[in-house]
Amino acid sequence: MKSRVVDRNSSKSEIAEKECRKKTFKSSPWKNPKLIIGATVLCVLVFCTLIGQFIWDKTLVNVGSSPLNLPPVGFEYRKQIGTWAHPLGTDNSGRDLLTLILVGLPHSLGIGFVAASIGLVIGILFGFSAGYLGGRVDDVIRLLSDTTMNIPALLILIIVQSVIPNADFFVMALLLSLFAWQSPTRVLRAQILSMKHSDYVKLAQLSGASDNEIMFKEIMPNLLPFLIAQLTAGTSYSVLVLVGVEVLGLGSQSKPSLGITLNNAINSSAILRGMWWWWGIPTIILIVVFMSLLLISVGLDEVSNPRLRNQ
Amino acid sequence: MNGLTWKYVLRRVGIYLLTIFISITLIFIISRAVPGDPVETMWRQLEMQKGQIEEIDVIIDHYKTLFGLNEPITVQYGKFLWNTIHFEFGVSYAHYPTPVSTMIKNALPWTLGLGLVTMFIIFLFGNGIGAIFGWERTPKFIKTIIPSGLLFTSIPSVLAALFLLSIFAKNLGWFPLAGAYSNEVTPGWNWPYIASVIKYGFLPALSILMVNIGWTVLGMRAMVVTIGGADYVRLAEAKGLKPFYILTQYTVRNALLPQLTSLALSMGGLISGQVLVESVFSYPGMGMLIFRAIREQDFPVIQATSFMFILITATSVLLIDLLYPLIDPRITHGGE
Numbered sequence: 001m002k003s004r005v006v007d008r009n010s011s012k013s014e015i016a017e018k019e020c021r022k023k024t025f026k027s028s029p030w031k032n033p034k035l036i037i038g039a040t041v042l043c044v045l046v047f048c049t050l051i052g053q054f055i056w057d058k059t060l061v062n063v064g065s066s067p068l069n070l071p072p073v074g075f076e077y078r079k080q081i082g083t084w085a086h087p088l089g090t091d092n093s094g095r096d097l098l099t100l101i102l103v104g105l106p107h108s109l110g111i112g113f114v115a116a117s118i119g120l121v122i123g124i125l126f127g128f129s130a131g132y133l134g135g136r137v138d139d140v141i142r143l144l145s146d147t148t149m150n151i152p153a154l155l156i157l158i159i160v161q162s163v164i165p166n167a168d169f170f171v172m173a174l175l176l177s178l179f180a181w182q183s184p185t186r187v188l189r190a191q192i193l194s195m196k197h198s199d200y201v202k203l204a205q206l207s208g209a210s211d212n213e214i215m216f217k218e219i220m221p222n223l224l225p226f227l228i229a230q231l232t233a234g235t236s237y238s239v240l241v242l243v244g245v246e247v248l249g250l251g252s253q254s255k256p257s258l259g260i261t262l263n264n265a266i267n268s269s270a271i272l273r274g275m276w277w278w279w280g281i282p283t284i285i286l287i288v289v290f291m292s293l294l295l296i297s298v299g300l301d302e303v304s305n306p307r308l309r310n311q
Numbered sequence: 312m313n314g315l316t317w318k319y320v321l322r323r324v325g326i327y328l329l330t331i332f333i334s335i336t337l338i339f340i341i342s343r344a345v346p347g348d349p350v351e352t353m354w355r356q357l358e359m360q361k362g363q364i365e366e367i368d369v370i371i372d373h374y375k376t377l378f379g380l381n382e383p384i385t386v387q388y389g390k391f392l393w394n395t396i397h398f399e400f401g402v403s404y405a406h407y408p409t410p411v412s413t414m415i416k417n418a419l420p421w422t423l424g425l426g427l428v429t430m431f432i433i434f435l436f437g438n439g440i441g442a443i444f445g446w447e448r449t450p451k452f453i454k455t456i457i458p459s460g461l462l463f464t465s466i467p468s469v470l471a472a473l474f475l476l477s478i479f480a481k482n483l484g485w486f487p488l489a490g491a492y493s494n495e496v497t498p499g500w501n502w503p504y505i506a507s508v509i510k511y512g513f514l515p516a517l518s519i520l521m522v523n524i525g526w527t528v529l530g531m532r533a534m535v536v537t538i539g540g541a542d543y544v545r546l547a548e549a550k551g552l553k554p555f556y557i558l559t560q561y562t563v564r565n566a567l568l569p570q571l572t573s574l575a576l577s578m579g580g581l582i583s584g585q586v587l588v589e590s591v592f593s594y595p596g597m598g599m600l601i602f603r604a605i606r607e608q609d610f611p612v613i614q615a616t617s618f619m620f621i622l623i624t625a626t627s628v629l630l631i632d633l634l635y636p637l638i639d640p641r642i643t644h645g646g647e
Contacts, residue, residue, distance in 0.1 A: 147329045150625045154583035155617040156334075159341050162605060162613045240467055244587050247469055249605045262473070266591060267606075271477045272488065280477070283470045294465035 029225075035299025042292040045285075046109065052102040060086075060096035061103055061256045068094050072277050089277040091261070092268050097281055104257040105285065108239055111169060115176035116234030120227065122177070123184025128215045130185065131192025138189075145182045153179035153241045161250035168252065176238040183237075184230045191226065195219055229300035236293040243286060258282040320633065327629045331396075334621045338614050339391050343384070350374045353404070353608070377401075400615035405607035411615045414600060419619070421491055422596035425512055426585055426623075429519045430574075433581075437524045438570055441531025442563050447539060448554055464525030469587035472518035476591060479514060486514050489593035515592045519584055523577065530573050534566035568635065575631040582624050 060066055070090040071077035082089060088097040130141040153176065160175055161167065167175065192215075195201060204218045220227075245251055246259020249267070253260065265271075265279035354371050358364050375381050382390075394400070400411035443449050480486045492498070492507040538544060539562060547557045589598030597616045604612035 143326070143329075146326050147333055150330055150579060150628045151334055151337075151621055152579040152583045152624055154586065155620050156337060156341075158601060158605070159338055159614055159617050162608070162610060163341055163344065236465070241583070243467065244469065244583060247587055248590060248602055262469075266473075271473065271481050274481075276477065279473050283473055287466050287470055290465040290467065291462050294462070298461070 029303045032299040032302050034295045035303065038292040038295025038299060041288065042296065045288065045292070046106060049102050049105045052098075053106075056099055056102055058099060058103060060099040062095070064094040066090045066094045066096045068092055069275065071275075072097075072281075075277075077275065088281055089275075091264060091278050092270075092275075093264075095256070095261075097261070097277065100256045100261050101258065101282065101285055103255075104261065104282075105289070107169070107255060108242055108257050108259070109235070109289070111173050111176065111242055112235045112237075112239035113231075114170070114173040115180050115238040116231050118173065118177035119180025119234050119238075120184050120231050122181035123188055123230065124220075124227070126181065126185040127188025128192055128219075131189040132196060132211065132215050132219075141185065141189075145185050148179075149182040149186075151179070153237075154244045157241060157245045158248065158250060161245055165250070166252050166254065172242070172252075173238075176241060179241070180234045180238055184227075184234065187226075187230060188223070191223060192219060195222070223304070225300045225304035229297045229304065232293055232297040232300065236290060236297070239289070239293075258286055323629065323632050327625055330625045331622065332392075334618065334625075335392055335395050336388075338395075338618060339388055342610065342614060343387075350380060353610075395618060400618075401611045403604075403609055403612050405604070405609040405612070411611050414612060415597065415615060415619055418595060418597045418600045418616075421594060422585065422589070422598065423623075425515060425519075425589070425594065425596060426582065428512070429516045429523075429585075430581065432516070433520060433524050433527055434570075434574060437527025438531045438563070438567065440524075441528040442535050442558060442566070444528065445532035445535030445539070446558055446562075461525065461529065463522060464529070466522050467587070468519045468522045468584035469591060471522050472515065472588045472591040475514050475518050487511050491595050512594070515588050515594050518588050518591075519581065523581055523584070526573070526577060527570065530570055531563075531566060534569060535562050538562045538565055571631055571635055575628045578628050578631075579624050582620055586620065 066086055067080070067090060069077060069092055070080055070086050071082045072089040073082040073084055073087050075082050075089075086096050086098065088101070090096050091100075126141045126145070130138040156179070157175060164171070201214060201218060204214050209218070242251070242257075243259040243262075246257055247262050247266070249260075249263045251257065251260055261282050262279055265275070265282075270276075270278040351371050354364070354367055354374075358367060364370070380387070398412050398415075400415070403409050403411050403414060406414070476488070480488045487493070487510065491511050492504060493511070496504040496507045498504055535558075544557060544561050547561050548554075585596075586598035586601060588594070589596045590602035593599060597619060601613060601616045601620075603609075604616065
């Protein structure tokens with residue numbers, strides 16, 4: 001983009017001005033290609049699964065609802081040919097993979113999103129108080145986040161889930177949020193510390209605004225892209241932990257999910273039996289989800305931090 | 312004092328001990344949070360599944376005294392704390408009467424070996440590649456590979472493991488499907504054994520490596536780009552030093568320090584990834600131990616192994632954090 005602008009550099013001031021206007025329009029920070037691609041892919045995926053839930057027969061997730069070991073359409077596996085009735089094939093206990101994905105994906109993403117949102121709210125409260133108020137509050141919050149930050153969420157969740165096997169949506173989200181607030185807290189604290197002495201905050205202080213007003217009305221709007229980036233990264237992390245716990249064979253067995261599908265595939269040695277669709281399709285879907293979440297958060301980071309652009 | 316003040320060390324070690332303490336407490340609370348008594352629930356369940364068990368009350372009572380479940384909760388907590396820091400985790404339910412500590416002792420070397428080797432390679436090669444990508448003199452076409460590498464970093468290592476296992480072990484048959492060494496070799500310091508261990512460990516290590524190395528590469532590249540414009544680098548250039556010498560002795564040396572911090576931060580993710588990768592490859596480390604224990608509902612093993620992983624994570628982060636000020640004389644902690 002840079003070179004194009006240079007090429008067209010004309011001596012005529014009119015064209016230059018036009019070009020300049022075009023450039024500012026084009027380089028609006030929100031028109032970040034990474035952000036747009038990531039958000040589009042994720043939205044399409046979520047939209048399709050939500051629509052699919054209404055069109056497709058949801059009872060096909062039940063064990064024995066479909067023929068066993070059926071390959072996807074256009075493939076043949078042990079003399080069975082894939083049919084349109086089960087376009088993505090079935091597993092070894094007769095569950096339709098398409099339905100597993102349609103039902104499982106929004107569920108996992110939903111848990112991750114709720115967990116990250118709770119984590120972000122705690123992170124905003126803690127990070128803002130620690131950064132803006134400082135002193136004792138800062139010490140306590142920093143100690144709390146420093147001590148819990150190095151505990152891997154996956155392992156605590158393994159212990160919890162082994163004792164409470166059938167945690168539902170909100171219990172799961174709450175558990176995950178216990179490990180989703182440290183990162184936003186740290187990052188926001190650092191941001192607040194750097195903004196605390198900026199001119200507009202000083203001006204607000206001089207004009208008699210209260211601490212709460214300055215924190216939430218003056219500083220927070222400036223951090224908006226930053227907050228969404230944290231939310232996306234948090235969602236990605238929570239879904240990652242959730243999938244990890246499920247791959248190990250924990251998590252609610254009554255609700256289908258991609259992680260549990262992978263666990264079934266590993267336990268039934270789907271790879272050795274050559275049933276690639278059983279583990280491969282959920283894996284690809286998850287990879288697409290994680291990639292788009294990463295693109296969104298990297299894109300948003302670039303929106304909020306101009307120095308990261310054009311590197 | 313080389314930047315390593317007592318105040319910093321004390322604070323850091325204090326946080327470490329507090330982390331361990333909080334984890335043990337969490338594990339204790341969680342394991343006692345179940346309604347009813349875990350031993351009784353388990354045996355009653357077993358009775359329902361497998362039919363009548365003779366003298367079940369005697370067995371339950373024996374286990375209760377064995378685990379100290381008849382004592383008041385504070386005493387139980389004190390004992391749990393004491394036993395855990397002495398690595399006394401009781402006996403396995405599923406492999407009675409094997410002590411859990413024995414199982415962990417057998418699995419620990421595999422986990423540590425795999426983890427340390429992978430971490431070392433990630434740090435060495437990640438920073439090396441990152442430095443080359445960030446260097447001004449590197450040809451442009453090499454630099455354009457970077458954006459695709461970024462996407463790789465978002466894939467969980469367990470998913471990469473599934474793909475590697477399927478392609479290189481199942482379809483191509485280049486690598487073994489499971490285990491840590493071949494049955495035909497005798498463990499010990501002999502070449503066939505070492506070669507076998509490397510061959511069996513290659514794919515698990517690669518699946519952790521290929522997704523985690525990206526962050527190190529990107530971090531190093533950004534650091535090299537930033538430091539490249541610093542005054543002291545300009546001065547070195549003006550002095551006529553060789554560009555490669557400047558890159559290694561000026562730029563990379565200074566960039567390594569923040570890279571060490573980010574390594575410490577990513578430790579939790581690395582280790583969690585390893586738990587899952589070991590399960591996929593049936594690698595006989597502690598990750599596999601957790602995977603099997605979950606299937607067998609072997610609570611002491613699940614708790615003990617999780618605790619060991621938390622301990623390993625916290626310890627390695629502590630070591631890196633203590634190393635940091637030793638390397639960087641500019642930083643004086645706690646001197647504000």
